[in-house]
Amino acid sequence: MGIHGVKVKGRRSCVLRPRQGLPALHAVFNMLALSCIIISNLLPSAHGLKDLKIFVxxxxxxxxxxxxxxxYxxxxxxxxxxxxxxxxxxxxxxxxxxxxxxxxxxVAGINVDLTNSDATSVTLKGVTRDLTGSYQCExxxxxPLFHTDxxxxxxxxxxxxxxDPAMQVDKKVIGVNDNFKAVCTVGPSYPPANITWYINGRKVYKTPLQRITQDxxxxxxxxxxLEIxxxxxxxxxxxxxxxxYQTSILLLCEVSILHVFHKNVQQRIGLSMAPPTTISPNLLGLEGSKRYVNGDPDNSALTGAAQCSCSAIGVLTLAVATLAAAQL
Structure with a gap:
C-alpha cells in the first residue's frame, strides 16, 4: 500500500492507493481517499469569514x-x-x-431607518444622549460551519x-507693568466644552505668570x-x-467639543509703552500752581492746612476765654 499526493481542484490532497496484489482492500482505500478529498474541500470554508471591521x-x-x-x-x-x-x-x-x-x-431610544439599513450598515434616526455607548456588529x-466574528x-x-461663546476683558489697553484678565464663557453642553486661549494665533500655555483656569x-x-x-x-x-511693529494684540478664545464643534470669539487689546500714570495734585483738590509773595512754593496740602489750623486755634481760644469770663 502506498500514499500518493494528487491535485484536486487546484489543491493538493491525500489519496490512498493499494499496492498490487491487494484487490480486496481496494474499495476501503477508495472510501478513505474520498473522505480525504471532502475534508480538503471543506477546509477553505473554515476560513471563509475574515477581515471583519466596524465603523461607528x-x-x-x-x-x-x-x-x-x-x-467583512x-x-x-x-x-x-x-x-x-x-x-x-x-x-x-x-x-x-x-x-x-x-x-x-x-430598544429604548433606538429608531432604525429601515430604508437606509441592509447587510452592511444600519442607520439610526434622531439620536439622543441616551444612545452614547458601545455598539457591536456580529x-x-x-x-455547514456557521463561523461567527x-x-x-x-x-x-x-x-x-x-x-455662541462670549468674552469679557478688564482692560482695552494694557501697559508693560499691567495685570490683565479675560474671561470666556459658553452655555451648557454635553460633554462640557473645552476652552483654549490664543494671542496673535499663538496658544497661551499655563505658567506662573500666565494663569489659566477652567470650570x-x-x-x-x-x-x-486668563490672567496675565x-x-x-x-x-x-x-x-x-x-x-x-506692534501696537495691539488679538486675544482669542476657542470653544471646542471633540471634533464636531468649533467656535471662537476674539477681541483686540491695545499695547501702551507710556510710563505709569501719577495722580495730579489738581485731582486731589490741591492748587499746586499758586505761589506766595515771598517766592515760596505753595504746598497747599501742608501750608493751606496749617493756616487753617492756626485760625481755628485762635477762634477756639477766644471762645474758651469768653466762656470762662461769663462764669465768673
Missing part, C-alpha cells in the same frame, strides 16, 4: 442620524446573519435567507450649547479665565517689538 461615528450631534457599518469578507462562504447590539441588547438583524431579511427589536457565515466600537452623542460641569455654563502678569513670556516679545 466617534461623535454625532444630538438629533442627527448616525450610520453604523460593518465590513466571506470569500466563498454564504452569509447567514448580521446582528447589531447596543450594549447587550440586539436592536437590528439581517438574515438574507428569510422572506423579510430585516428585523428590528425594540457576522455569521452560513452552513464580532467587533465593537464606542459612539458619543453630543448636545451643543445653544448660544466645566455637566448641565451648567463652562467658563475659563507683568513680564509674562507671551507679552514680552510684543512689548519689545513696540512701537515700530
Amino acid at each position: 461615528p466617534e461623535a454625532v450631534i444630538m438629533g442627527n442620524a448616525a450610520t453604523l457599518s460593518c465590513q 469578507d466571506l470569500e466563498k462562504a454564504a452569509l447567514y446573519s448580521v446582528r447589531w447590539y447596543f450594549g447587550q441588547e440586539e436592536f437590528y438583524r439581517y438574515v438574507p435567507r428569510e422572506a423579510t431579511p430585516t428585523f428590528v427589536f425594540p 457576522v455569521s457565515e452560513d452552513a 464580532i467587533r465593537s466600537a464606542y459612539m458619543q452623542v453630543i448636545e451643543l450649547p445653544k448660544d 466645566a460641569f455637566e448641565g451648567s455654563t463652562t467658563y475659563s479665565s 502678569y507683568p513680564h509674562s513670556q507671551v507679552l514680552q516679545g510684543f512689548f519689545q517689538a513696540m512701537p515700530k
Whole structure:
C-alpha cells in the first residue's frame, strides 16, 4: 500500500492507493481517499469569514442620524446573519435567507431607518444622549460551519450649547507693568466644552505668570479665565517689538467639543509703552500752581492746612476765654 499526493481542484490532497496484489482492500482505500478529498474541500470554508471591521461615528450631534457599518469578507462562504447590539441588547438583524431579511427589536431610544439599513450598515434616526455607548456588529457565515466574528466600537452623542461663546476683558489697553484678565464663557453642553486661549494665533500655555483656569460641569455654563502678569513670556516679545511693529494684540478664545464643534470669539487689546500714570495734585483738590509773595512754593496740602489750623486755634481760644469770663 502506498500514499500518493494528487491535485484536486487546484489543491493538493491525500489519496490512498493499494499496492498490487491487494484487490480486496481496494474499495476501503477508495472510501478513505474520498473522505480525504471532502475534508480538503471543506477546509477553505473554515476560513471563509475574515477581515471583519466596524465603523461607528466617534461623535454625532444630538438629533442627527448616525450610520453604523460593518465590513467583512466571506470569500466563498454564504452569509447567514448580521446582528447589531447596543450594549447587550440586539436592536437590528439581517438574515438574507428569510422572506423579510430585516428585523428590528425594540430598544429604548433606538429608531432604525429601515430604508437606509441592509447587510452592511444600519442607520439610526434622531439620536439622543441616551444612545452614547458601545455598539457591536456580529457576522455569521452560513452552513455547514456557521463561523461567527464580532467587533465593537464606542459612539458619543453630543448636545451643543445653544448660544455662541462670549468674552469679557478688564482692560482695552494694557501697559508693560499691567495685570490683565479675560474671561470666556459658553452655555451648557454635553460633554462640557473645552476652552483654549490664543494671542496673535499663538496658544497661551499655563505658567506662573500666565494663569489659566477652567470650570466645566455637566448641565451648567463652562467658563475659563486668563490672567496675565507683568513680564509674562507671551507679552514680552510684543512689548519689545513696540512701537515700530506692534501696537495691539488679538486675544482669542476657542470653544471646542471633540471634533464636531468649533467656535471662537476674539477681541483686540491695545499695547501702551507710556510710563505709569501719577495722580495730579489738581485731582486731589490741591492748587499746586499758586505761589506766595515771598517766592515760596505753595504746598497747599501742608501750608493751606496749617493756616487753617492756626485760625481755628485762635477762634477756639477766644471762645474758651469768653466762656470762662461769663462764669465768673
